[in-house]
Amino acid sequence: MSLAGHVDRLRSGDQDLDGLGESMHAAMARLYPICRSITGDGVRATLDILGESLAIQRHAVPSGAQAFDWTVPDEWNVRDAYIADRRGLRVVDFRRHNLHLVGYSVPVRATMTLDELRPHLHTRPDQPEWIPYRTTYYHRDWGFCLPDSQLRSMDEGPYDVVIDTTIVPGELTYGELVVPGDSTDEVVVSAHLCHPSLANDNLAGIAVATELARTLTSLAKRRHTYRFLFAPGTIGSITWLSRNADVLPRIRHGLVLTGLGGPGGLVYKRSRRGTRGIDRAAAHVVAGRGGEVRDYSPYGYDERQFNSIGFDLPFGRLSRTPHGEYPEYHTSADDLSFVKPSQLAESYLAVLEIVDVLENDERYENLSPHGEPQLGKRGLYPTTGGRAADEAVMAMLWALAYSDGSTSLLDIASVAGVDFAGLRRAAGHLEAAGLMAPAR
């Protein structure tokens, strides 16, 4: 099937969108328990699972390697971490939830009173039942995260504090999948994989990206080459950028996928320049789904790196309600129950529609441009006059009215306020009737 066919079947209900959402959610469930960070075993375990259905290439960059202004850090792994009370009871235990341990905590083995411990304990008093997510990647420190209600119930101790971690030279690991197309022009899809047991941020992005990768791989052909990156945030994308100078000039469009299973409508964040092809394609799709389109800001996910002045790549970002705007963000409440299969499914379809635009936007030439062609004699128009035109006829009229050889279907969709996919089908009918042809 063609990509357009995939889109049309999912939109018409001929293919089961709900089932797709359930299967993406199930894929997330396997990845959820793994303790990921910007380096370490969790990243590799995650890539192992993704690699079961996709030929993802794994890259390892040694600690100490330079990536522009950054240095690949030592690798961090956790064997155990807990705070135990006088009776030996683990009151805070990494094995119960990996958010309990501040990411990149250094090894500790000590007995401390609560007062001594307190500077190392992180809670969210405004959300007293949730464990916050904290890291200390580039500053040697340690700490535990716990519900504020639990902290308030703890006595003075003393407590046994054990952090059995290693921070030693190792590697930064990331995955990459290239799906070749007719052209070497690339579309890059990036989803960060450094977050531990947080579902929406970003197992949801990873689930949508892998589903898209599977669909694109299944096609007989693609216009563009597609490159998928599964890398830790910031250091991962900067490292990739530092080692792929030859790829960068071929990138035509980029999309960062994150937070695609949580609440709220779709939100597209424009590239820094704001007027790139990906911006127009995504804005059309997201607006058509009642979502929101926002201007670039230099805070968020890896769009920050791709859009930085030295690279200036056309990367937008697709999410649902963005980071920091839902209370569950960066807490233990961002769990599997927080992510809805139906939201994942709509997100996936939106991404597919964006790719449909990137693959199938064409400039056509109206071959019967002097007045309207007589659609009726070609069976494309209702025979009884006096009534209003239906949606399919309107799409043909829009396509004919604006297809001057230099105006693309997406241009027309924007002017007309009609759907790209409908216009694409209308163009197909008109081409079949000999009334339009792709512009030379």
Next chain:
Amino acid sequence: MSLAGHVDRLRSGDQDLDGLGESMHAAMARLYPICRSITGDGVRATLDILGESLAIQRHAVPSGAQAFDWTVPDEWNVRDAYIADRRGLRVVDFRRHNLHLVGYSVPVRATMTLDELRPHLHTRPDQPEWIPYRTTYYHRDWGFCLPDSQLRSMDEGPYDVVIDTTIVPGELTYGELVVPGDSTDEVVVSAHLCHPSLANDNLAGIAVATELARTLTSLAKRRHTYRFLFAPGTIGSITWLSRNADVLPRIRHGLVLTGLGGPGGLVYKRSRRGTRGIDRAAAHVVAGRGGEVRDYSPYGYDERQFNSIGFDLPFGRLSRTPHGEYPEYHTSADDLSFVKPSQLAESYLAVLEIVDVLENDERYENLSPHGEPQLGKRGLYPTTGGRAADEAVMAMLWALAYSDGSTSLLDIASVAGVDFAGLRRAAGHLEAAGLMAPAR
């Protein structure tokens, strides 16, 4: 009198606008009973009446003639058409209302039960007392239109069905009037005349167009040449376009007039490009009258043909509430009582104001550009200071502030949010005082 004088007198109340509305309505009343279609005697009878006060040239194009993608159809005429019950009573009778017969119905003489008839009967269940308007120009078929309430009261029959029509080679007829001006640059005004007994659509457009033609003919001089087209919709305009290739390059502005006597405010529909001179002139006038300005869409009236890519002519469309947006549209309820003289009159004045802009928009040069000229010593400014400026003074200040030789009065009107006619008068006063001159 000058065109500006006509506008100023009607706006100031010095000339009776209401009387003008009544006289346009009376003109419509004569045309209303005639059964028009895209060909036939009704078109010629209509042009006969219009020709009584205007030197309209009549053109005939034979059936079978080619016009781009279209072929001039056989000519259709009706002698009689009815459905009679067993007692010979005509329950549906073309002679009572010409909307009862589907336009271009082929001859029929048959006895049929209601069930056999039903596929040929058209009603509007949502408007059960009104007769809908239906046609079958390019597909040989037949039918009757009737109120849904009547259909529901009819028994099983059988009925005598008689359609005494002819569809035979003949001609397509349209009228054309050229009012020459100082320049061969043309303004084209088009009003379709193919609709039978429907008042707003489009006897109202025809009434406004003929009134405008009479006014322009009465002027001593005009800047532009004006061309009026009274032609059947779609096939008429396409046929005209196919036979006037020499005229097309001279067309500077075009306006389709339709639905100008019905309810609601003025609605201007922009040309396809949306930034033509007619778009700016009409948008200014319509916005100033609290009306609405809409972007082009490829559905509606003959603006579709003039704006098609092969011609790309700068045609906008002026109406009140457009087709399909009032319930009476294309039904017997679009009758003479539906069209109000006051609405016709305002529409006519708006058209005249648009023509005022086309004729009188000028670029001026401020001859006293260093600071404000002292208007007071020329009697153009109130002598007592301290109070706010009135509208006439403000118009002069706007004209002086922006007349740099390359900014036209309409440009200034748009920036200032003031009325073109007021600015035109201000420019006249300033020119008389030697403070401004038309730009070289």
Next chain:
Amino acid sequence: MSLAGHVDRLRSGDQDLDGLGESMHAAMARLYPICRSITGDGVRATLDILGESLAIQRHAVPSGAQAFDWTVPDEWNVRDAYIADRRGLRVVDFRRHNLHLVGYSVPVRATMTLDELRPHLHTRPDQPEWIPYRTTYYHRDWGFCLPDSQLRSMDEGPYDVVIDTTIVPGELTYGELVVPGDSTDEVVVSAHLCHPSLANDNLAGIAVATELARTLTSLAKRRHTYRFLFAPGTIGSITWLSRNADVLPRIRHGLVLTGLGGPGGLVYKRSRRGTRGIDRAAAHVVAGRGGEVRDYSPYGYDERQFNSIGFDLPFGRLSRTPHGEYPEYHTSADDLSFVKPSQLAESYLAVLEIVDVLENDERYENLSPHGEPQLGKRGLYPTTGGRAADEAVMAMLWALAYSDGSTSLLDIASVAGVDFAGLRRAAGHLEAAGLMAPAR
């Protein structure tokens, strides 16, 4: 201290803004009783007082001198003016309020009934307790202004009418102060000083302008040269323009200050072109303070003259609620109690912020443009990850994301919707850290 330091101290509360408002109000109180007009002793007395703390240069242009379309009028001075009843009681007395006498009234000594007087009496029936402000500069006439309630209580008279004024050849006087900068590029600040006892219009503008002049004079250096004009409205600015042809090409920015102590938020009126540097700077500051930015119109204060086509200078106007939009405008109710120190203070700070933009807007170049630089290792970023960035960090991220050498801080502030002063401070931190440098 630098200008930026002044701004930052006032914004942070390190310097007492309220005290500044009180001191500007006190300065206005000294000037309030003086009877000013477009010429005469009052103008000179006002300049005397302003000259106590600023080295204002006084210019005198003789009556009869030509200034483009205008002629410097004879000088007007008032010794006395009153209307006395039969018992000799002064019922209307210039000595009680200088608004009682119409500006430029010719000498009169007569006995008149109320009916004879009435054409010379001006009131505001809609504001019956207030004295209106009226002038008759360029038309020899005379009159009195009084509360409408008083007029309605006056009997038929007769009255002794005395106007002891002189209108004789003299001079037009205006003040000018030039504060030199590193560049001869000029910023001109203009405040009209022709209004008699009216506080907001325009002692408020004069107070803010003189406070600004004092601050700029106190700086060790300035990028631009600053020129302050204290001149009568219309004839004053036109006369200045006629005598400073050599200065005009050096003017980069201009600001008319008026009505800065009255009610309502800040209102910036754009220059005629609307896209000048001053327009961008002032719009940013005023929008950031919740104020309003309006397009140019050719009515108001001396922005009319500076923006006229022959000069086309980039002058905007800053006020609070503009002339004619508050009921007290041009009446005796525009008194010292109408002007609030807090409003004066905010207006002054806004002007200072605008000047901060004019002085300190720079284009920077990001020296670490490949991905985000690692702010953490330079102590510019919080060490614990997982939480949202604060305002100061965001300002640095915005500066880094857009500083490509051709985008200025103000450009970035507009795109980012962040504060210029915050961005200026962020740029300072980044420059100190070696991450940015002024563009070559």
